[in-house]
Amino acid sequence: MPLLFRITGACFCGALLSVLCPAVAQDYPTRSVRIILPFPPGGGTDVFARVLAVRLTEALGQSVLVDNRPGASGNIGAEVTAKSPPDGYTLMVTTSAVAANVTLLPRTGFDPRTNLIPTSQLGSTCSVLSVHPSVPARTPQEVVALSKRTKGGLNFGSNGSGTSSHLAGVMFGQVAGAALKHIPYKGAAPALNALLGGEVEVAFPGVNSVQPMLRAGKVRALAVSTKRRSAALPELPTLDSIYPGVDVDQWFLSFVPAGTPPAIVTRLNAELTKALQHPDVKTFMSREGIDPVGSTPAEALAFLNREIDKIGKLIKLAGIKAE
Secondary structure (H helix, E strand, C coil): CCCHHHHHHHHHHHHHHHHHHHHHCCCCCCCCCCEEEEEEEEEEEHHHHHHHHHHHHHHHHHCEEEECCCCCCHHHHHHHHHCCCCCCCCCEEEEHHHHHHEEEEEECCCHHHHHCCCCEEEEEEEEEEEECCCCCCCCCCHHHHHHCCCCEEEEECCCCCCCCCHHHHHHHHHCCCCCCCEEEECCCHHHHHHHHHHCCCEEECEEEHHHHHHHHHCCCEEECCCCCCCCCCCCCEHHHHHHCCCCCEEEEEEEEEEECHHHHHHHCCCCCHHHCCHHHHHHHHHHCCCCECCCHHHHHHHHHHHHHHHHHHHHHHHHCCCC
């Protein structure tokens, strides 16, 4: 094929795409959109997705429905999303599990960095360093000192291997030198019940889970796991302010399949960002202790890559294996 024809053809294709993409966005959507939720119904992330779905339905003029696809720590739903047509009619809302699974489950049939496009980081919340009231420690430093003089260390409960609550404990132990014996549970509720019952002395529950127990005096909160203070628990210091480098959060990202037209990605990003400012969404997020973010797709991708790297190093350092 002559070089001139190849160049002309390439220019024509580029020009055609530049004309078609805005047209695709202008017509989109013409039918219902589904949000893949890679976790069971009823959990906090599920409710968050449904609150957003109501707002997107209003904004897009088409029904936006939540499709729960639980299993494999969120990987089943993520793979369903990655293998869906890249036409803007499949969106996924998920958590930091998608970053942890890159290291925990490396032999899956997809990679979120290449098979998915982040549309926005929706929000972020923290884990809370909490102890049973019988534990004679009222600061993180006292927890560290107590753990070191306790034979075998303090029992530390998590929501499961590789979860944010587990990673927060691992990073706290590594940076602060705390002696913690990890005991994984199958979810947030069993882990919190273990703390309430004194089966474990230490845990890192999420803000929304621990708040009612704090008000009832059933647990004692000492610090948050993120570099920023929690708007829901502003009186608590950050662990990073005491042990620099401790920074683990539970975040929420939205994705579409790779290959989705840029104009549609931009449209979804704009509508999601607007949704985060709706009073109903803001009320829900405040109640759940979630700080809204609303980043651009480029910012969300950069954030995802940083988190995959950070979480991957933690997982390898602690020798964490998929359950």
